[in-house]
Amino acid sequence: MHTKQSFQTLRDELEAVKRNLTGNPVRFINCLKRFSLQVKNDPRSKCEHGWEQYGRQCYYFSIDLLTWSKSRDECRQKGGDLVQIDSREEQVKHTAAEKNNFEWVVFWIGLTDSEKEGTWLWVDGSSLNESLTFWFPGEPDNWTGRDSDGADCVRMGKKAGAPDLKCWFDQSCKYAYRSICEKPAETGHFTLHCV
Numbered sequence: 001m002h003t004k005q006s007f008q009t010l011r012d013e014l015e016a017v018k019r020n021l022t023g024n025p026v027r028f029i030n031c032l033k034r035f036s037l038q039v040k041n042d043p044r045s046k047c048e049h050g051w052e053q054y055g056r057q058c059y060y061f062s063i064d065l066l067t068w069s070k071s072r073d074e075c076r077q078k079g080g081d082l083v084q085i086d087s088r089e090e091q092v093k094h095t096a097a098e099k100n101n102f103e104w105v106v107f108w109i110g111l112t113d114s115e116k117e118g119t120w121l122w123v124d125g126s127s128l129n130e131s132l133t134f135w136f137p138g139e140p141d142n143w144t145g146r147d148s149d150g151a152d153c154v155r156m157g158k159k160a161g162a163p164d165l166k167c168w169f170d171q172s173c174k175y176a177y178r179s180i181c182e183k184p185a186e187t188g189h190f191t192l193h194c195v
Helices: 002-021 025-040 068-077 088-101
Strands: 052-054 057-061 106-112 153-157 168-171 178-184
Parallel strands (some): 106 178
Antiparallel strands (some): 153 168
């Protein structure tokens, strides 16, 4: 909501600048180019209290024990969604945070094959990049031992003897675990001045 208000204020300021520069289109275009560079390189991005920042993303390590769906609802209420792991670096950060802060705890992440068995999708609808996975050996296995519906959601967490970073397990979505939420870092307020 804060970001939406910032962009509305920015839009209003842009309209004011347009009115002042209507007689000089070259000056207006040069002003917009400088402003665009300022927005892209803004170092003022930040995360709200309780969230951890890595790069341009904010992460929230929930302490609530919830099902996968309820965990996702909690993340959405906080303005994000369950984490989507897009790089080895991101996996390293989450694994390190888990080891340092949450010994022996596991977390839901935003990966599921609940729509079609064996087709793993992130919460944004994108397919899992099979060359960038961190499955524990033998996973996913769609184990039905405790839930006849199988294991359609993914959690990450420690298991004795797990190879480095290989800590994803498919699990029944009905189990209650903690979760990792993700959202973009908020950017600061921008002011457009053309001289």
